[in-house]
Amino acid sequence: MHREVLNAGIVGTGACVPDRILTNVELEQIIDTSSEWIFSRTGIQERRITGPEQATSDLATVAAGRALTDAGINPEEVDLVIVATSTPDMLMPATACIVQDRLGIKKQAGAFDLAAGCTGFVHALTVGSQFIAAGSCRTVLVIGAETLSKMLNWEDRSTCVLFGDGAGAVVLRPVPKDSGILAFKLYSDGAGGPHLLIPAGGSRYPATRETLDSKLHYLQMNGREVFKFAVRVIEESAEEVLAAAGLNKTDIDFFIPHQANIRIIEPAARKLGIPMEKVLVNVNRYGNTSTASIPLALDEAVHEGRIKSGDYIVMVGFGAGLTWGSVVIKW
Template identity: 50%
Template sequence: MQRSRIVGTGTYLPERVVTNDDLSKKMGIDTSDAWIRERTGIGSRRIAGPNEATSDMAAAASKRALEMAGIRPEDLDLIICGTVTADMPFPAAACFVQSKIGAKKAAAFDVSAACAGSLFALSIADQYIRGGMAGKVLVLGAELLTRITDWSDRATCVLFGDAAGAMVLVPETRNDRGLLSTHLHTDGSQTSILNIPGGGSLKPLNQDVLDRRDQFIKMNGREVYKTAVRALESCSREALERNGYRPQDVDRVIAHQANLRILEHVMKRLEIPLEKCELNIEEMGNTSSASVPLTLDQANRAGRLKDGDLVLMMAIGGGMAWGSALVKW
């Protein structure tokens, strides 16, 4: 049976680093390094330059992933970008990426699943390859979250950073390698706990939306935390059980870096040592859909993914939308 295999990974990080101390001392936010670290594990984040767009970051990450894979942009069949911060409401960020990297024959579209966007995109790419509809697919997660962040809301502005990550997928025919399965879930009854209420068709951008600052991210942190822990444990177990594995069989965990406390809680409930979970939240903050491919690339380039390793991937975002994937590296 044909499945997909990840043969290239890449990352782009903006140059500007903003520490927790910078937020309080230079940007005037009522917070502190100790307060942020205690609640989230975050120490710094990247902020894109004023002339950088989401597609610029995605294109840079794409080039690095394609170089690793040894695949030319013009040979790509499909580009799927997970993002909620596209350059424009339309066309898709993936269209701009297609042009910028020269992938002239690739179909291109975006997926909106917030922080789970790149994992949802990975699942779609896998199905295209399994069905023989595509042979070379570029999967992206790219977010410029600092431009949809309310810098007057210390509960959310300390969380987010900008970044892009990329994965290149090709067919894999060996039974013991590749993407074993993906598992996607949504609970639309929880749309209110993490969203941007203004600027869409429900509340078009007007003075009232601006006055209420509804064009920025709003979050009920307590409810998001509870849902994230429960959902990530459940979908991780689902992926393992589907393929006949147990948590103790996992060699490496690639998880969305939303909050260190969430990751600690999920790992404890799964009885997987935290040391097996690739971490970068201290340096990067929450980069939304970029988080999973960025974290995968970090582990890959550091040599921490060995041939035959069992890799568990998981992510959750607004919607609420969440999912998992199990990979035999």
């Protein structure tokens, strides 16, 4: 028996960032760097940092609640919660289960975390859309949330100046056939995993005095290799997902790349022929918030009234794994 495949679309957005702002000028006081050096190489001027009492689930819960309110949907209507994160509250239970409980979402709803580095939100959005396409769920809550500041070596200027904390969320529901998520592409290259990782804390290197003394619980990055990888895959991934959707570069109304570095975003936009006024950028105010960066930028643009019905939006993520991926949405 033939069953119609449903399109999934975003019907609500929400975001949450910590109150604490850490500026480049403040970083000058704790590491060997300068505000000008950071800004010229990254485009970052400040980032948000969680307090010692805040965890990833705290940001995720607020962002998700705001997305549900924006969509006009009660928590009891949610069928599935997906939290994309590299910084869960703990290894178990899933952060998504903590969010489900705090929001009062029904026990009949599924909840799980998804780990795909900074590409996590694109992966989670794709996975959530497939539950709707299959007819298994009607309402899916997708969240990208991170507290990477807790995983940084604040003596390492090559990493600690880059990252910030935050959360963004969207609500997915079935939408008309010619709208919503039109196409997606997901990729991986595990051979590049050593370029961006947190070595310890899992089953390979459980926490010991040696792993702590060696600072293996902090994020490590080969910045040069990650930069080259990112510049290459943004263009390729965007072009391939546009082709899958039957669209051209000139059809793009808004481009939302992962907010890693303005020196990655601007060259990618030039190669794609997308003017910067169509590129959503907030890396200057939030730094690299990993899985939260794309939904944060989306939420801002939606609530500023920039995104209109019928707009074509391309999202591209890239990060640890190595992973990368892209999505085309008709708003």
